[in-house]
Amino acid sequence: MPVSYYFALSAILFTIGALGVLIRRNAIVIFMSIELMLNAANLSFVAFSQLHDTLRGQVLVFFVITVAAAEVAVGLALIVTIFKTKQSINVDVLNELKQ
Amino acid sequence: MTSDFLLFLVLAVVAVASALSMLLSRNAVYSALFLVINFATIAVFFLLLGSPFLAMVQVTVYAGAIMVLFLFIIMILGTEQLRQDETLPWQRPIAIFLGVVLLVETGFIIYSLGFQQGILPDFRSFASGYASPADIGILLFNEYLLPFEITSVLLLVAIIGAIVLTKDQKS
Numbered sequence: 001m002p003v004s005y006y007f008a009l010s011a012i013l014f015t016i017g018a019l020g021v022l023i024r025r026n027a028i029v030i031f032m033s034i035e036l037m038l039n040a041a042n043l044s045f046v047a048f049s050q051l052h053d054t055l056r057g058q059v060l061v062f063f064v065i066t067v068a069a070a071e072v073a074v075g076l077a078l079i080v081t082i083f084k085t086k087q088s089i090n091v092d093v094l095n096e097l098k099q
Numbered sequence: 100m101t102s103d104f105l106l107f108l109v110l111a112v113v114a115v116a117s118a119l120s121m122l123l124s125r126n127a128v129y130s131a132l133f134l135v136i137n138f139a140t141i142a143v144f145f146l147l148l149g150s151p152f153l154a155m156v157q158v159t160v161y162a163g164a165i166m167v168l169f170l171f172i173i174m175i176l177g178t179e180q181l182r183q184d185e186t187l188p189w190q191r192p193i194a195i196f197l198g199v200v201l202l203v204e205t206g207f208i209i210y211s212l213g214f215q216q217g218i219l220p221d222f223r224s225f226a227s228g229y230a231s232p233a234d235i236g237i238l239l240f241n242e243y244l245l246p247f248e249i250t251s252v253l254l255l256v257a258i259i260g261a262i263v264l265t266k267d268q269k270s
Binding site for chain 2: 004007008009012015016018019026028029031033035042043047050058059066068076077078080081083
């Protein structure tokens with residue numbers, strides 16, 4: 001089975017994630033789209049790793065997943081804080097630096 | 100047409116459909132559940148690519164921990180339905196146009212530049228290796244020990260950061 005199928009799928013998923021960031025106004029959905037993009041990149045990593053018969057790509061994916069977990073914890077905490085001050089998580093409401 | 104390919108095709112359709120449903124769903128809870136489906140299919144792709152360890156990590160960490168955290172926050176804030184009022188005109192068509200441009204760009208890079216410069220061997224199939232969790236562990240704790248330790252510090256900082264950020268300011 002040709003490798004390029006996995007790269008095509010990864011590219012499609014990444015594009016859908018990027019579209020989500022551009023279109024949606026809900027901060028949580030934007031965040032989920034970022035997770036989708038991270039996963040698309042992970043899929044490429046594993047495919048490349050298997051293609052070149054090495055484990056390094058898989059170790060890298062392991063690190064990406066760990067960093068994504070840390071990012072989600074901090075990001076969701078930020079969203080909760082924004083909701084406390086603005087009573088909304090619509091990203092269009094966040095248009096000023098002072099509260 | 101092998102069974103691998105059939106499985107890939109069906110799962111690819113499911114993955115793209117669930118990603119699109121995540122994008123288009125009005126309710127954030129449905130978006131999160133569609134994303135869980137997407138992560139599960141990606142876990143099966145990892146299995147197909149011969150990395151069972153990552154498939155399990157994907158299910159437990161991504162589909163399990165991270166998405167539960169998302170659902171938890173959505174339900175705490177009660178912001179499942181957010182009114183989509185357009186403050187920027189033409190935002191949606193421009194976004195779709197840019198998305199198509201991105202897809203064409205990546206396709207061009209993968210399929211013409213990648214094959215020409217030998218980054219991607221043309222229609223070579225995968226090495227039939229099996230990356231056991233033990234192999235990954237040996238590589239992780241020998242060669243990548245320092246990054247592994249730094250990751251633990253990063254997780255600690257993220258825990259502290261999340262607590263500090265959500266702490267009540269008044270107390």
